[in-house]
Structure formats: C-alpha cells, structure tokens
Amino acid sequence: MIQFFDCGTPITGSLSIYVYRNGELVIIDESDNLIVDGARMLHARLIGGDTLNRSVTRVGFGTGTTAPAAGNTSLAVGAHIKAVDGVTYPAANQVRFAISLGTAEFNTQAISEFGLFAADGTLYARRVRATPIHKDTDISLTGTWTITF
Secondary structure (H helix, E strand, O other), X not given: OOOOOOOOOOOEEEEEEEEEEOOEEEEEEEXXXXXXXXXXXXXXXXHOXXXXXXXXXXXXXXXXXXXXXXXXXXXXXXXXXXXXXXXXXXXXXXXXXXXXXXXXXXXOEEEEEEEEEEOOOOEEXXXXXXXXXXXXXXXXXXXXXXXXX
16 A cells, blocks of 8 residues: 555545446445555646646456456556546545446456556556456446545
8 A cells, every 4th residue: 555645644445336237236346445546646747737638537347357456557458447436535535436337348258457547547556356347238337536635
C-alpha cells in the first residue's frame, strides 16, 4: 500500500462487486485493492491545477491474473474499459464510483482483474480476484469502488 501523507494515513480503496445470473444475486465480493503509483501523479497534477483528463472516469474489466503491484500501469491486453456509471461522496474523505457490466458486455471472458482509470488512461487502482467470474450473456455485474483519503 502506498502512503501519500507524512502523517501515516494511507489512501485506500475498497471494491464491492455483485454478480447476478439471470437477475439473481449469486456472488458478493468485497475486498480492498491496491492504489497504484499512477495515483500519485494524478493527485499532484490535480492539486497543481492541471485538471484536463485527470479525473477518474473509467473502470476496466480484464482477464489478467498477475498480483497487483504498485508499478502497474494497465490491465491485461484485451481488457474492457468503459465509463463509470456515477460518482458520489459518501463522506468528506471519500469518493465512490458506481460500476456495472451488462449481459451484452465482455462475454466469454474469465474476469479476474478490475481497474480504475483516469480519463487520460492513467491507472489509479487495481484488484485481482483469485477465482475468475466466467462472464456470459446470463451474467451481469454491479458494484462500487470507494477511495478513502
């Protein structure tokens, strides 16, 4: 985990995934994730006023199985990247991104990795599941990705 402040308070992320088969909830997966080094650059640019394409606006779904590392910059080749569904602020020190993957998206894939991306393509956070979600036309996902400062 990267600690951004001298006071020792790290920025953390938590991803909650809800998997539905034919509309019925079959998996609830809630786990912490890694905030990667690219987040440092994004924070520096945002604070300095360089805001163009620096906001987190996209989520990625991939098939990679390599454990997350601070230096990660992308998901596995062929990942499905799409806009987040919404952004809320549940507490003064939190931002929450709503995410989803519909029944017509990224089918026939074994989804094991997830990423949050800025509009400029910079990876902000990454998570890998030990057990993949086998995506097909009867499977949909919803979830939230919460970043706490």
